[in-house]
Amino acid sequence: MNNLKISNLIALAFLFVMFSCTTPPKTKIQCYAWLGGPGNVTDTKIKAQFTDLKKKGIDGLMYSGGQNPETYQRVGKIAKEAGLEFHTWIPTLIQGINPKIKPEWYAVNGLCESALTKPAYAEHYKFVCPNREEVYQFLADMYGKIADIPEVDGIHLDFIRFPDVILAQGLWKKYGLVMDREFPQFDYCYCDKCVADFKAKTGIDIKAAKDPSQVQEWKQFRYDLITNLVNRLAEVVHSKNKQINAAVFPGPSVAKKLVRQEWDKWKIDAFYPMNYNDFYLEGTPWIGKMTKESVTALNNTKLVYSGLFICPDPKKKASEPDPENHGLLPEELEPAIRESMENGAAGICLFTPERMTPEHWVIFDKAIHATYTKK
Numbered sequence: 001m002n003n004l005k006i007s008n009l010i011a012l013a014f015l016f017v018m019f020s021c022t023t024p025p026k027t028k029i030q031c032y033a034w035l036g037g038p039g040n041v042t043d044t045k046i047k048a049q050f051t052d053l054k055k056k057g058i059d060g061l062m063y064s065g066g067q068n069p070e071t072y073q074r075v076g077k078i079a080k081e082a083g084l085e086f087h088t089w090i091p092t093l094i095q096g097i098n099p100k101i102k103p104e105w106y107a108v109n110g111l112c113e114s115a116l117t118k119p120a121y122a123e124h125y126k127f128v129c130p131n132r133e134e135v136y137q138f139l140a141d142m143y144g145k146i147a148d149i150p151e152v153d154g155i156h157l158d159f160i161r162f163p164d165v166i167l168a169q170g171l172w173k174k175y176g177l178v179m180d181r182e183f184p185q186f187d188y189c190y191c192d193k194c195v196a197d198f199k200a201k202t203g204i205d206i207k208a209a210k211d212p213s214q215v216q217e218w219k220q221f222r223y224d225l226i227t228n229l230v231n232r233l234a235e236v237v238h239s240k241n242k243q244i245n246a247a248v249f250p251g252p253s254v255a256k257k258l259v260r261q262e263w264d265k266w267k268i269d270a271f272y273p274m275n276y277n278d279f280y281l282e283g284t285p286w287i288g289k290m291t292k293e294s295v296t297a298l299n300n301t302k303l304v305y306s307g308l309f310i311c312p313d314p315k316k317k318a319s320e321p322d323p324e325n326h327g328l329l330p331e332e333l334e335p336a337i338r339e340s341m342e343n344g345a346a347g348i349c350l351f352t353p354e355r356m357t358p359e360h361w362v363i364f365d366k367a368i369h370a371t372y373t374k375k
C-alpha cells in the first residue's frame with residue numbers, strides 16, 4: 001500500500017467519523033397554534049412568549065388580535081423575529097356592533113329574528129348574512145388591508161359558516177337542548193335577499209315550505225353561499241400573494257350537517273378542521289377517522305392540519321360540567337397526534353398553547369419528533 005492510498009484511507013476514515021458523529025436531522029411534524037392577544041402586553045413579553053413557543057416546536061401562529069392592521073404589523077414583526085409563520089385569525093361572519101356594518105346585514109332565522117338583536121345560543125353569535133354584497137365588500141376590504149402587511153403570511157378565516165343548526169352533541173346539555181332535527185330558531189338565513197334569491201334560482205318559496213330541512217335545494221343554496229364567499233375572498237388574498245386558510249368543522253360531513261360548510265369545494269390553501277373529539281363525545285380514534293375523511297374529500301391535494309382541543313385542567317376534567325373546559329388529557333395527546341398523522345394530516349394545530357400543562361408539553365415534544373407512516 002503506497003502513501004497515497006494510505007492518505008486516501010485516512011481521509012475516508014475521517015469522513016466516516018465526521019458523518020457518524022453528526023446526528024441525523026431530527027424529524028418534526030408541522031405544528032401551529034391558535035393564539036389571542038395582545039391586550040396590554042409589552043413587545044418584550046410577546047417576544048418572550050413567541051420565542052418559548054418556537055422552542056417548544058410551534059412553527060406558526062393563527063393569531064387573533066381584532067381587525068386593526070396596525071396590531072398585526074406590530075405583533076407580526078415580533079413573530080418573524082421569533083422565526084414563526086404568522087397568520088391572522090379573524091372571525092368572518094360573526095361581527096359585533098360596528099359602525100361600518102348596518103343592522104340589515106345580519107342574518108335572520110326561521111322565526112324572522114335577527115342575529116343582531118336575538119342571537120342564537122350566546123351573545124356573541126351575531127352572524128351577518130353571507131349573501132349580502134355589502135358584507136363581502138366589508139370583508140374584502142378588511143382582510144385585504146391586513147393581507148397587505150409584509151409580516152402577514154396568511155389570512156385565517158374562522159366562523160366562516162352559518163350558526164350551528166345542530167349543535168355538537170357534547171354541547172346539548174349545556175344549552176338544555178335535544179337537537180335531533182333542525183329547529184327554525186337556529187336555522188339561517190331567511191332574510192329578504194336570501195328568500196328572494198332562492199325563489200329566483202329554484203322557483204321554491206322557502207317560507208311556504210312545510211319543513212325547510214327537507215328541501216335539498218335550500219341546503220345546497222346555503223352551502224354555495226358560504227363557498228362563493230370564501231372563493232371570492234381567496235381571490236382577494238391570493239392577488240396579494242398571501243395564503244388563505246380556515247378553521248372548519250370536522251368532516252366535511254359534520255361541517256355540512258351542523259354549520260353548512262361544504263368546505264371540500266373551497267379554493268383555499270389549507271384547512272384546519274377542529275377535530276375536537278370531546279364536543280362529539282368521542283375518543284381519539286375519531287380524530288383519525290375525521291382526518292382520513294378530510295384528506296380523502298380533498299383528494300389529497302390540499303394541506304389538512306388537525307385541530308386539537310386541549311384540556312386546561314386535566315385533574316378536573318371528570319367533574320367539569322362545561323365542555324369548553326374538556327379536551328385532550330396529556331395521555332391522550334400522543335394518540336391524537338398519531339391518529340392525525342397516520343391518517344394523512346400535514347401537521348396539527350393546538351387550541352391552545354395556553355391550555356397546555358407542563359405534562360402536555362413533555363408528551364408533545366416526543367410526539368412531534370416521532371416518525372409516522374401514513375396508513
Ligand SMILES: [Zn+2]
Pocket residue numbers: 107108129130131132189190191192193194195
Ligand atoms: Zn340572508
